[in-house]
Amino acid sequence: MTRGHFPRDAKLVILTGAGVSAESGLGTFRDKGGVWTKYDLAEVATPEGFARDPALVHGFYNARRANAADAAPNAAHHALAKLQAQWPGEVVLITQNVDDLHERAGSDEVIHIHGTLTGALCAACEHRWPAPAQMAPTDTCPACGAETTRPDIVWFGEIPYRMEEIAGHLDTAEVFAAIGTSGQVYPAAGFVEEAAQMGAHTVEINLSEEPTSPFFQERRFGPATAAVPEWVA
Numbered sequence: 001m002t003r004g005h006f007p008r009d010a011k012l013v014i015l016t017g018a019g020v021s022a023e024s025g026l027g028t029f030r031d032k033g034g035v036w037t038k039y040d041l042a043e044v045a046t047p048e049g050f051a052r053d054p055a056l057v058h059g060f061y062n063a064r065r066a067n068a069a070d071a072a073p074n075a076a077h078h079a080l081a082k083l084q085a086q087w088p089g090e091v092v093l094i095t096q097n098v099d100d101l102h103e104r105a106g107s108d109e110v111i112h113i114h115g116t117l118t119g120a121l122c123a124a125c126e127h128r129w130p131a132p133a134q135m136a137p138t139d140t141c142p143a144c145g146a147e148t149t150r151p152d153i154v155w156f157g158e159i160p161y162r163m164e165e166i167a168g169h170l171d172t173a174e175v176f177a178a179i180g181t182s183g184q185v186y187p188a189a190g191f192v193e194e195a196a197q198m199g200a201h202t203v204e205i206n207l208s209e210e211p212t213s214p215f216f217q218e219r220r221f222g223p224a225t226a227a228v229p230e231w232v233a
């Protein structure tokens, strides 16, 4: 990590997107052959879609849960876990991804702003529990018994998780890095501007240029499994 820009124990805030899990075989969303080219986002990733057809939505997430379970963390996940363990300053890892590959690479604290495939949520009492491999509309909540269980995922139109905590980290970040994200989904896409306004050094690591690339002071293009270990080294 080129030290010039910040102190040895700087506070690092890192945001990851689907690109960091692409080389683990988990499709991204907006690239060629991406998830949103195969599925209609409004049908499978909105509360309205779930109300209309919960079986369709559970089927979509059951398939993604199975894919994620069969996948393995890659060199980018491992490099970030090593950075969290060894960097003298604070490292905050925020992910838009709903897979658990960061944790399986050894990252102990990961803020899942869009939820997780491994979690189930009761829409009635907000109880949370580990998701079974296959979820179905007839599943009942172990706490209140209601038949209102859903994947613990933040859908479009819903408020992302832990936003206050994240706002605090963006205000105090000395380095903000975005890795493998197209910067098209808000509020996450706006984090770079918030961090830059507070004086953070901003770094983009991505396969190629994105509309938000001009917001970053430092840009590193290449596959995450090469570019992230290089940046961390």
Ligand SMILES: CC(C)NC(=O)[C@H](Cc1c[nH]c2ccccc12)NC(=O)[C@H](CCCC/N=C(/NCCC(=O)O)S[C@H]1O[C@H](COP(=O)(O)OP(=O)(O)OC[C@H]2O[C@@H](n3cnc4c(N)ncnc43)[C@H](O)[C@@H]2O)[C@@H](O)[C@H]1O)NC(=O)OCc1ccccc1
Residues within 6 Å of the ligand: 016, 017, 018, 019, 020, 022, 023, 028, 029, 030, 031, 034, 045, 096, 097, 098, 114, 153, 154, 155, 156, 157, 158, 159, 160, 163, 179, 180, 181, 182, 183, 184, 185, 186, 187, 205, 206, 207, 208, 210, 222, 223, 224, 225
């Ligand atoms: C599409 C977009 C225009 N719509 C939105 O942003 C909406 C609406 C909206 C709100 N504010 C706005 C302002 C302007 C315009 C629109 C809005 N946002 C919302 O609805 C959000 C909720 C959004 C969350 C939706 N849920 C997801 N995921 C869970 C589901 C699921 O996963 O099924 S978002 C979904 O997209 C996220 C972003 O996608 P990326 O990760 O960036 O993936 P993508 O495919 O796009 O890009 C991949 C990148 O990787 C790169 N890459 C590929 N391979 C590699 C490689 N090998 N190495 C490195 N890089 C690589 C590619 O080049 C590319 O750049 C994903 O992470 C994924 O989580 N809620 C909200 O705003 O509530 C109110 C609010 C807000 C704040 C405070 C209070 C209230």
